[in-house]
Ligand SMILES: Nc1ncnc2c1ncn2[C@@H]1O[C@H](COP(=O)(O)OP(=O)(O)OP(=O)(O)O)[C@@H](O)[C@H]1O
């Protein structure tokens with residue numbers, strides 16, 4: 446079972462876009478996928494077709510952390526993936542974790558470990574994180590097998606990436622299954638001289654972590670969100686190209702980690 450954490454403190458880089466579309470791409474390969482929405486914004490839940498009014502706080506990870514069985518909280522979606530939806534009450538999650546034993550560091554690892562018996566329920570688990578550092582990120586990294594990071598070539602993103610690299614190294618001390626981070630160049634179109642400086646910096650400093658597949662700006666990846674469809678169900682212009690890029694990304698991840 447692979448557990449991917451989509452993370453970066455910088456907002457709007459494409460974490461949710463990748464979480465939803467990677468999940469749908471893995472599912473197209475007949476893998477069993479669960480998306481865990483750890484962001485109070487609930488964007489991944491919405492994108493996967495869940496209406497916020499249908500979700501109570503106890504249906505989210507908050508319920509699971511307070512003893513509800515994960516299997517009772519996950520829901521099927523039209524994308525063929527299951528989702529543990531988010532609720533705005535997740536805003537209290539950092540405080541809840543901070544006051545739990547060990548700052549709640551192993552809570553998610555324990556919950557997901559129970560799924561990973563001799564016949565795991567899922568092949569792939571994808572955690573969509575809020576743009577923040579702190580206890581939720583630490584808890585997700587303590588459970589993850591890989592951290593996936595969408596980036597653009599700009600100063601604030603590079604700073605956030607450096608901070609995240611530190612968090613990943615720290616998490617690897619308590620989670621020997623965490624292989625490291627993989628960086629996806631998303632909405633990536635270096636044009637200005639400044640962009641090229643950061644593009645070069647990225648290739649020099651993070652060569653080993655950079656995935657080959659680059660996702661350009663494509664209207665389909667933005668417009669599909671409004672229709673609550675992954676790129677694999679959305680039929681507008683550019684959709685086919687974007688689908689193929691997500692299948693390329695998934696192939697890279699399977700080559701790194703295996704499919705289950
Ligand atoms: N390659 C792309 N081409 C066009 N639009 C994109 C692309 N990637 C993401 N977007 C759009 O950019 C916006 C921000 O993306 P997204 O919500 O995935 O970022 P995020 O990192 O999850 O944000 P947050 O930090 O707030 O959780 C969304 O409207 C999304 O649909």
Ligand SMILES: [Mg+2]
Nearest residue numbers: 460461484488
């Ligand atoms: Mg998001």
